[in-house]
Amino acid sequence: MGRETELEQLQIWLAPCPKRQNVVALYGLGGIGKTQLSIHFARRFVDIYSSIFWLNAQDESILKAGLVKLAAQVLEEPSVNNSCEEERMVQQVRQWFSRPDNDQWLMIFDNYDNPYVPGTTSYDIRDYFPYRVHGSILITTRSPKLGFAKQLAVKKLDAIDQSLSILAPRSGREITGGEEPR
Numbered sequence: 541m542g543r544e545t546e547l548e549q550l551q552i553w554l555a556p557c558p559k560r561q562n563v564v565a566l567y568g569l570g571g572i573g574k575t576q577l578s579i580h581f582a583r584r585f586v587d588i589y590s591s592i593f594w595l596n597a598q599d600e601s602i603l604k605a606g607l608v609k610l611a612a613q614v615l616e617e618p619s620v621n622n623s624c625e626e627e628r629m630v631q632q633v634r635q636w637f638s639r640p641d642n643d644q645w646l647m648i649f650d651n652y653d654n655p656y657v658p659g660t661t662s663y664d665i666r667d668y669f670p671y672r673v674h675g676s677i678l679i680t681t682r683s684p685k686l687g688f689a690k691q692l693a694v695k696k697l698d699a700i701d702q703s704l705s706i707l708a709p710r711s712g713r714e715i716t717g718g719e720e721p722r
Contacts, residue, residue, distance in 0.1 A: 543577055546692060550581050553690050554676040556588060556644045561673040565686040568694035570653075574680040577694060578648050581678070589676070590644040597652040597679070600663040607633050607668065630668070637670035646676045653682045 546566075553564045566574045582592050595606040608626050611617050611633035636642065649665055656664035666688060669677065679689060 543573070543580070543694075543697075546577060546694065547581055547584065549692055550577075550678070551585060553692075554581075554585075554646065554678060556676060557674075558643050559674060561669075562676040563669075563679070563689040564677070564692055565679045565681055565683075565689035566692050566694050567681050567684045567686070569696075570682055572694050572696060574694050575650055578650065578678055578680055582646065582648065585646075588644075589646045590642070592646045592648070594648045594650065597649040597665060599654070603649070603663075603665075603668060604630055611636075634668065634670050637675060638672035640672070643672075643674035646678065649677065649679045651681075652679050652686075655681065655683045655686060 550564060550566075554562050556562075566577060568574055582594075586592060593610060595603055595610070597603045604626060607630045611629040614636055615629075615632055617629055617632070637645065637647070649668075652665050654662045656662045665679065677689075679686065684691060684693070
């Protein structure tokens with residue numbers, strides 16, 4: 541994949557652990573590969589989680605809509621027609637994640653690029669975490685300032701070998717020692 545060091549660190553930091561919540565922020569420049577790394581992590585380690593959930597955290601309204609959609613699936617709730625119902629469903633899905641017997645999941649909040657700063661229109665993503673402190677949460681962001689999470693910087697790939705190892709599987713070509721992919 542080309543980011544083995546980052547994948548190994550994520551595996552350690554996000555390993556399911558009852559009675560503890562693991563929160564990790566993957567941060568770096570836009571387009572550097574945070575989302576792709578999250579996808580690869582989820583695919584590689586799918587078997588260690590009871591479920592994996594992907595939420596777009598680009599802004600608060602998009603995140604709420606994603607949580608409502610998730611609530612409709614996991615709680616078998618009908619779709620909502622107003623903001624009061626939307627808020628109720630968001631709270632119910634947070635409670636569902638907080639059930640004592642439901643602590644082995646991974647939740648990915650993608651694109652949380654505008655973290656909460658007092659006096660701004662940004663929002664605090666922690667308002668959407670489960671009430672109980674368990675499960676694993678992975679956040680992709682451009683901000684290195686999420687003090688409530690372990691920070692893992694995603695940097696540009698320096699070695700051509702790393703870049704090729706990412707591109708080769710997608711192009712259907714093989715990499716041979718010291719040569720261009722075929």
